[in-house]
Amino acid sequence: MxxxxxxxxxxxxxxxxxxxxxxxxxxxxxxxxxxxxxxxxxxxxxxxTPDFMVEALSKAAKDGINGYTPSEGLEDLRKAVAEKEKKIGGITVDSARVLATNGVSEAIQFLAGALVSEGSEFLLPGPSYPPYIAYTEFFGGKPVTYRTIEEENWVPDLDDLRKKVNKKTTGIVVINPNNPTGAVYDQKTLNQIASIAGEYGLPLISDETYDRLTFEKKHTPMAKAAGDVPVIGFNGISKVYLAPGWRVGYVYFHDQKGELEPIRDAMLRQARVRICANSAAQVAAAVALRSDGSxxxxxxxxxxxxxxxxxxxxxxxxxxxxxxxxxxxxxxxxxxxxxxxxxxxxxxxxxxxxxxxxxxxxxxxxxxxxxxxxxxxxxxxxxxxxxxxxxxxxxxxxx
Ligand SMILES: Cc1ncc(COP(=O)(O)O)c(C=O)c1O
Missing domain, CATH: 3.90.1150.10 (Aspartate Aminotransferase, domain 1)
Incomplete structure (x- = not known):
């Protein structure tokens, strides 16, 4: 049986x-x-993984950073996130509203747990990083992919995106730079996506995992282009800082009037249930984010x-x-x-x-x-x- x-x-x-x-x-x-x-x-x-990071990780373990941390992450890491986002992305992030996760993967899970329910629709780029599709389905929702145009280096088809918003839509995800296409969106495209989200009162989720791994084009954070449209930013140390096995990611909530507070609370509640992200790796991640990126x-x-x-x-x-x-x-x-x-x-x-x-x-x-x-x-x-x-x-x- x-x-x-x-x-x-x-x-x-x-x-x-x-x-x-x-x-x-x-x-x-x-x-x-x-x-x-x-x-x-x-x-x-x-x-x-850069040597200075490996040293920071082993030092953290030797220094006794081997216990649990607060569920939202170490205060120093959250401050380092705000500093990095200011210095590299030019955006202001409140460190008190940063959430450290076990990789961006866990942030995707928490996000879907917070926004997806039976019958809801979640707008994702097509093609998309697969866990966005998988977790949307896991929580009973319907992943709806908006077209990205291959002939134009896979930029989002804004008409298609707009057409697919309806009463069941609970969020719009943007992956920039994109996995699997390697596309980087310009500021105008980001403005236009943000204005659709703003028009329909939808939260924008911006996965910026590859922000500093760009070639000819430069990455612009969604929060910089979105004006007063609320943005939930995802990033981590797996790719840019070459430490995927350490499992450290982070989420920042960028809004003007605290519109994202219910989502932050819902994600934080899930974070409490899983206790915390890897403690020594959080210390080393802060060192990485504060490095000069050389x-x-x-x-x-x-x-x-x-x-x-x-x-x-x-x-x-x-x-x-x-x-x-x-x-x-x-x-x-x-x-x-x-x-x-x-x-x-x-x-x-x-x-x-x-x-x-x-x-x-x-x-x-x-x-x-x-x-x-x-x-x-x-x-x-x-x-x-x-x-x-x-x-x-x-x-x-x-x-
Ligand atoms: C766009 C994107 N987001 C998130 C992740 C997950 O990364 P992490 O190692 O931070 O969980 C990946 C990994 O390939 C990715 O490509």
Whole structure:
């Protein structure tokens, strides 16, 4: 007899890690390790957490910061968040209204817990970082994706966004810079999104996880562009500060008249239930946020080189084309399935089994706007990217 579980849990998916199940089967059956280009973890490749952060983490543990912290996070970390947002983003954040989380992932969970209920709709970019879709469904809501326009480097289609707002909508999420497309939105686009949110009295959620990993364009925080429209900002240390395993993220609530207080309270209540974020890592995160960011110059230079390499190679492969990501370390090429594959999942599985390269199906990021695409990271060293592209090229030209 099998024990019954809830459909909401049984149906949970996370395309980025779900593909690993097929990859592990491949490893077991073939006795070979495929090239993993699926996970956005720099530490899995040749990137390192800056030394000063590692030292700060071990010092914190040695100094005895090993107990619980307040549920909203250490006061000093919350102050460091406000200082960083002022210095880098040019926005004023009240440190008393910052919430530290176990990564931005937990912030997404708390957000959905606060805003999504049975029958509500949540507006997300299409394609979108998958947990926004998964948690919306988990809490009984309907994720509604607004189109982003591939031909224009994946900028939001504002008419589509506006069309999809209705009485059931409880929030608008913007992911800028975007995962999986690498798009960076300009201030005008952000103004226009904010004005739609303002018109309908909806909270704007701005995920800024990759704010300092930009190439040609510069990131503008939503709170800077939104005027008096309330913004809930998400950020953390996983990507920009190369410490994804430390699990530290944060949320800031930016409004004029305290309109976001009920949401802050609802997220804080959930935070109390889970006690706190990692204590020693919070201390080290404060050190990271107060640093001069000098590690980023080299990180961005090397990342850009890898972006250029993969973009060029992908566009020279038959039936594959891609726009150029402006930020982060993801690329979302389109593949002409030509009746050779039923959909992008079948394509990605075929690439794994025939070429030994692991990508993520685009439909895992949005069934509508991610279909017929696949996502690759460009974190690996150039030799590994080259090898993966050689394999993909051979695979695509074989009939
Ligand atoms: C847009 C976006 N938000 C949030 C996260 C989660 O990051 P964290 O490690 O802070 O939970 C990711 C991770 O890939 C992401 O791409």
């Amino acid at each position: 099998k024990i019954a579980v809830t459909p909401r849990a049984a149906n949970l998916t996370y395309a980025i890690r779900d593909i690993v199940v097929a990859a592990k089967k491949y490893e077991k059956e073939r006795g070979q390790i495929p090239l993993y280009l699926n996970i956005g973890d720099p530490i899995a490749y040749d990137w390192h 590690h980023l110059k080299e990180v961005v230079r090397r990342m850009k080189e890898r972006r250029d390499l993969i973009w060029k190679r992908l566009n020279s492969i038959e039936s594959i084309s891609s726009s150029k990501p402006d930020a982060a370390f993801y690329i979302l090429p389109k593949v002409d399935l030509k009746g050779r594959w039923k959909n992008d999942t079948e394509f990605v599985l075929d690439v794994l089994n025939m070429a030994g390269v692991v990508f993520v199906p685009g439909s895992g990021f949005c069934a509508t706007y991610g279909a017929s695409h696949f996502r690759s990271v460009f974190l690996p060293p150039p030799e590994m990217i080259t090898e993966a592209m050689d394999r993909l090229e051979r695979f695509m030209t074989k009939r």
